[in-house]
Amino acid sequence: MSGSEFDLFIFRTRRSCLPSGLYLILLLFAGITPGAVLLAQETATAGEHPDSSGIPLDASQTPATNVKPASLADLAWLEGHWTGEWGPRTATQIWTTPRAGMMLGTLQIVENNKTSDVEFFMIRQTARGVEYRVLHFTSSLEPWAPATLFLSSTDSRKFVFQNQQDSAPQQIVLTRTDPDTYTNEWKILHGAGDPLTNTITFHRQETNGGNGGRR
Secondary structure (H helix, E strand, C coil): CCHHHHHHHHHHHHHHCCCHHHHHHHHHHHCCCHHHHHHHHHHHHCCCEECCCCCEECHHHCCCCCCCCCCHHHHHHHCEEEEEEECCEEEEEEECCCECCEEEEEEEEEECCEEEEEEEEEEEEECCEEEEEEEEEECCCCECCCEEEEEEEECCCEEEEEECCCCCCCEEEEEEEECCEEEEEEEECCCCCCCEEEEEEEEEECCCCCCCCCC
């Protein structure tokens, strides 16, 4: 048995059953001091933090304690009437006031004075976090498969929603530039290649109520 193996044996034996007097005799027999064992123990456990189960966690596994979870209230600035240009198309979007744990939205895409696409949205607070649901219709109101995305990251100005299924859209990113401007970027799976990315910059429109829901 090597010196390090014997040290470990002594340490484990001491913790389990040996009286302190016999433990010191074993240490002296091994030619080491109790202080050396204590130092080895402190070195081995440095940087570890036990969780509630008693299992040590290294620094990379320690949960962050200063990160505030995002909530529906963080997206209340969406409330109001928005318009944006998407190539030759005009996009009109309206979001309701957050109420009863959710807010609802609509989108109309117009090209050459004809409606090409319609979408209905719902953002709601769930036990899993903030959920974004999308239901897309063609101009003849033929529905596409609905999609459900979850808020995966945010820095209070940028909100990234991720679809955990292989359906469209795969990702939606809302980036608030200022109180009256934000970009809506969505990625759609396009065959076996990279996702197709579309971006619309929306500008808040004043309504009869004044600020159009500005927050």
